[in-house]
Amino acid sequence: xxxxxxxxxxxxxxxxxxxxxxxxxxxxxxxxxxxxxxxxxxxxxxx
Amino acid sequence: xxxxxxxxxxxxxxxxxxxxxxxxxxxxxxxxxxxxxxxxxxxxxxxxxxxxxxxxxxxxxxxxxxxxxxxxxxxxxxxxxxxxxxxxxxxxxxxxxxxxxxxxxxxxxxxxxxxxxxxxxxxxxxxxxxxxxxxxxxxxxxxxxxxxxxxxxxxxxxxxxxxxxxxxxxxxxxxxxxxxxxxxxxxxxxxxxxxxxxxxxxxxxxxxxxxxxxxxxxxxxxxxxxxxxxxxxxxxxxxxxxxxxxxxxxxxxxxxxxxxxxxxxxxxxxxxxxxxxxxxxxxxxxxxxxxxxxxxxxxxxxxxxxxxxxxxxxxxxxxxxxxxxxxxxxxxxxxxxxxxxxxxxxxxxx
Numbered sequence: 001x002x003x004x005x006x007x008x009x010x011x012x013x014x015x016x017x018x019x020x021x022x023x024x025x026x027x028x029x030x031x032x033x034x035x036x037x038x039x040x041x042x043x044x045x046x047x
Numbered sequence: 048x049x050x051x052x053x054x055x056x057x058x059x060x061x062x063x064x065x066x067x068x069x070x071x072x073x074x075x076x077x078x079x080x081x082x083x084x085x086x087x088x089x090x091x092x093x094x095x096x097x098x099x100x101x102x103x104x105x106x107x108x109x110x111x112x113x114x115x116x117x118x119x120x121x122x123x124x125x126x127x128x129x130x131x132x133x134x135x136x137x138x139x140x141x142x143x144x145x146x147x148x149x150x151x152x153x154x155x156x157x158x159x160x161x162x163x164x165x166x167x168x169x170x171x172x173x174x175x176x177x178x179x180x181x182x183x184x185x186x187x188x189x190x191x192x193x194x195x196x197x198x199x200x201x202x203x204x205x206x207x208x209x210x211x212x213x214x215x216x217x218x219x220x221x222x223x224x225x226x227x228x229x230x231x232x233x234x235x236x237x238x239x240x241x242x243x244x245x246x247x248x249x250x251x252x253x254x255x256x257x258x259x260x261x262x263x264x265x266x267x268x269x270x271x272x273x274x275x276x277x278x279x280x281x282x283x284x285x286x287x288x289x290x291x292x293x294x295x296x297x298x299x300x301x302x303x304x305x306x307x308x309x310x311x312x313x314x315x316x317x318x319x320x321x322x323x324x325x326x327x328x329x330x331x332x333x334x335x336x337x338x339x340x341x342x343x344x345x346x347x348x349x350x351x352x353x354x355x356x357x358x359x360x361x362x363x364x365x366x367x368x369x370x371x372x373x374x375x376x377x378x379x380x381x382x383x384x385x386x387x388x389x390x391x392x393x394x395x396x397x
Binding site: 014017021 | 179
């Protein structure tokens with residue numbers, strides 16, 4: 001990689017990793033509590 | 048190597064690589080489906096499709112994790128270099144695996160006459176203002192479009208047309224695609240499926256990829272810091288014995304661009320560290336059959352003048368080298384591509 005690519009890479013990675021880690025952490029923290037003994041509905045939208 | 052643009056050149060190494068890759072994907076999908084069927088036997092067509100969605104989705108995610116780890120792994124340990132050789136086919140296969148995941152999702156809605164629900168979900172504008180409840184399928188579609196763009200431009204035709212720097216910059220979009228996929232799963236499956244493997248898979252993937260990149264980046268910084276004081280000063284490389292025979296030592300010019308100082312017996316030569324093909328790290332290669340060989344795809348150059356051997360036409364920037372006080376020094380001012388600049392050490396200095 002050229003020096004410019006390396007510079008972009010070094011700036012992009014930590015920022016992206018932090019943003020994604022933050023998003024993942026928030027998604028885990030804010031997810032709704034599990035329904036008690038509720039089996040997965042057949043009509044539930046697939047992921 | 049190439050003589051201008053040529054169609055894809057298959058060779059045994061590529062066929063073996065692709066064969067292993069396809070077999071691994073087929074094994075993973077079969078194993079996932081097999082375990083899924085044994086644990087929760089699907090009772091209806093939508094449940095079968097749901098299982099396929101999960102099998103291909105997790106496969107694409109794991110493949111994306113692996114492909115993003117290949118680059119830093121190769122920097123940290125040369126034994127991983129064979130993985131890098133045909134990385135483009137790996138990337139194209141990720142797109143197709145992700146495409147099956149996406150098409151299966153559409154089929155899931157179709158077989159239940161629920162296509163309007165899918166459209167409503169994607170067009171639910173107020174939901175785009177939320178975090179939990181964000182239409183996560185949009186994130187997956189955006190990632191799929193990036194993977195499509197990268198797969199479509201992965202061919203050498205586009206590499207030649209755009210030039211290695213632009214092509215490389217374009218393909219850095221894979222990092223954005225990875226981030227979108229993590230959030231796609233975090234705001235999708237993670238919200239409704241309580242299986243502990245989902246957060247474990249996401250967190251460990253992110254941890255592995257980020258740690259490898261940080262480690263490789265940290266190691267690279269040491270090389271870049273070793274630059275000379277100004278563009279006029281010759282750079283000290285060290286005694287000839289500090290350069291491995293048939294290998295190179297990388298030094299950084301004051302501007303930061305790297306120079307690969309190769310030794311082939313008593314011959315010492317300095318070339319740019321950028322391979323003409325994909326700007327691969329030439330200094331991490333070896334001398335094979337008397338030619339400097341790029342570790343990424345085997346492009347070869349003569350040490351004496353940086354030219355690819357006939358009939359190939361690539362030429363690299365070279366640098367002057369000299370011996371001073373028993374040590375090798377490099378002039379950081381680049382010479383025009385293809386300029387002979389290597390020196391031969393007298394027997395007592397080699």
